[in-house]
Amino acid sequence: MKLYRLLSAGLGALALTLTAHAAGGAKHPHPPKEGWSFAGPLGQFDMASVQRGYQVYREVCSSCHSMKLLSYRNLGEPGGPFYDAMYPNANDNPLVKQFAMEDEILSETPDEYGDYQYRPARPSDAFRSPYPNEEAARAANGGAYPPDLSVITKARGHGADGDGANYVYSLLSGYPGFDEILFGEDENGEPYDYFEFDDGEEQGQLIQPIGQYYNPYMAGDVSAYWDGDPRHTPKGGFLAMGPQLMPGRVEYMDGTEATVEQMAIDVAQFLQWAGDPKQVQRKSLALPALIYLVILAGLLWFSYQRIWRKVGH
């Protein structure tokens, strides 16, 4: 009987952990070697990294990707990367004002003549979007729509701490190197790019379609472009975004060397913060709440023992 109960409990745990998510065709994203400082029950953001990540977003990502759910003021709010205790109201934070002012946005309210004018953004405005609408974004990106990055870290993975940042980090730093791209010619003399796979059972060639980039961490299916054993198709997929983080692509204000790895870590950490800006507040409330509940449980346990002491049960 005991065995049965153990079995049922085990199966229960299994069923709970295995909910949803059939493994897609992508490689499993991983955290950077040093791990994430925000992970774990007592995790905190490495704010310098989040600040650098904002710089990467601003100078690289934001030319195609919007972050509609973020406002400039969020950067200066408690828990935000540019929070300054001198300015409890983020709208007064000079750094935040500066970031906002540098972006021109189309005013949401008409001027005295009823026209909509461009004006410098204010801290209360939402981040400037690179395109006025999805159609414009697609037209500018060969038909592909660069997803909004506001909650991208919550929209990837399985909801475990750091899943989304692992994905962003792995994807951005996981493109094959340029030296791995080979050039071929088809029978009509048209050139094409391909990769040679020679790794265990993955043996063959993967053709990279024009305007698409192969990435092992992208969810997708590359079987149509795979010349090799179809039972061992390489993991990953194609996406319309090519590798963006070249060494030195940004010049960090704090002097950190802008390696691909560093920029990927920083922007992943920034997006992790942006996806759930209250996560540090959440975790810092966790311990007091749990301690309170544990003490309450203890008191109730002793009350229970005392009240029931004369009753056989």
Added chain:
Amino acid sequence: MSGHESTYTPKTGFEKWLDSRLPIVRLAHDSFVDFPTPKNLNYWYTFGGILAICLAIQIITGIVLAMHYTATVDEAFASVERIMRDVPYGWLLRYVHAVGASMFFLAVYVHMFRGLYYGSYKAPREVLWLLGCVIFLLMMATAFLGYMLPWGQMSLHGANVIIGLFGAIPLIGEGLQTWLMGGPSIGNQTLQRFFSLHYLLPFMIAGVVILHIWALHVPGNNNPTGVEVKDVEKDTVPFHPYYTVKDGFAIVLFLIIFAAFVFYAPNVLGHADNYIEANPLVTPAHIVPEWYLLPFYAILRAITFDIGPISAKLLGVIFMFGSIAVLFALPWLDTSKVKSMRYRPVAKQFFFGFVAAALLLGWCGASNPDDPIIPLGDDKLQVAYTTEAGIDGVAVFAGYEDAAAFRSEKLAEGATASISIKKAPAFRFIHLAQILTAYYFAYFLIILPYLGLRETPKDEPDAIHKSVLGSAAAVPAE
């Protein structure tokens, strides 16, 4: 129990005045203070109280969330995020509400399994059980409606699948589907009616909960022995303080687990795709419901065959709703006079098998039905070709080199040829789901009716207070 005399004595003048006009304090006193409760209830019996707390938490957080939520397709997604970003402690409210749904179901499943194990559905508690089934049904409807509200990808496409089920009903299906959606497809009008109903149903649940407690207090609690209370003095204790403190302890333990999820892993019970705003033009690769509906989803998908004129789709819907409908019939399906499985050695084995089947069905529901669990042999490669003369042929190979060489050979001959995978036979999730579905129904429709007639139960104790003493029975009791 209804039989026992009220022990409430109004003390103050106001209490006397009120008691002769609306004896509400007397009702509360008799129901929750002096209510005689068997003294042998174990921790499995604390889940009723836990569920009451869950309902209260969901209603309170839900009311506040509704103050900030916008039920339109253009703004719903952003308004949920806005709650978490800009409403003071909005992140806490929203995560408590979302995790709370999972916790509510976790508790209700334990509560139902407890009822199944101790035979709490048998006379004189059939109505109590039926009301519980109604609550369960309302809970599923509420959860389904609520899952739509964040307007993520799973919200939209999950709702599409479920509403599509009604389309399988002959004659009225299509009309019913349109009526539910308020139009030809899921749109703004659907979201608004779902929000309206999501706000309504919890209060209906609260109403049925009152009936449920009333139906509990007429015959009184069942207990782990399944033996009815014979001597109120010896067998029972007053609900307060004995069970208020015991339930309170269990509730706080439950809240610790609840809080751990809310604070450390608030999104782990949900699906990441629901943080992608709903887009009718993009269908997620795998549409799965929330974990607590997975076993029923597995039953739905397990039916892949037609029976006579009934299509597999309709049959799947019938089985899925049947799996819940059969619970309503349970009091009349179980023929055994013995309530508690403690004294039913054979039925007990089948019961634990049923628990395992339910959990494994959840696993099947989460998995791709065509994925193998136990592969029987290796996948092979097949080369399909069409020669210039128009003759089709297929050749099967184990190794890739041979297949590729054969393909080149055929291509050189001027034929068209391509390689594809010939999947090896396997024991797949769909097969497991079919076996488990069969067991699920057999448990209620064959095993319980038959066992009740054939099984020899162990001796039940004569009275609750005798069982309580257990191994200490040798020691003089008084």
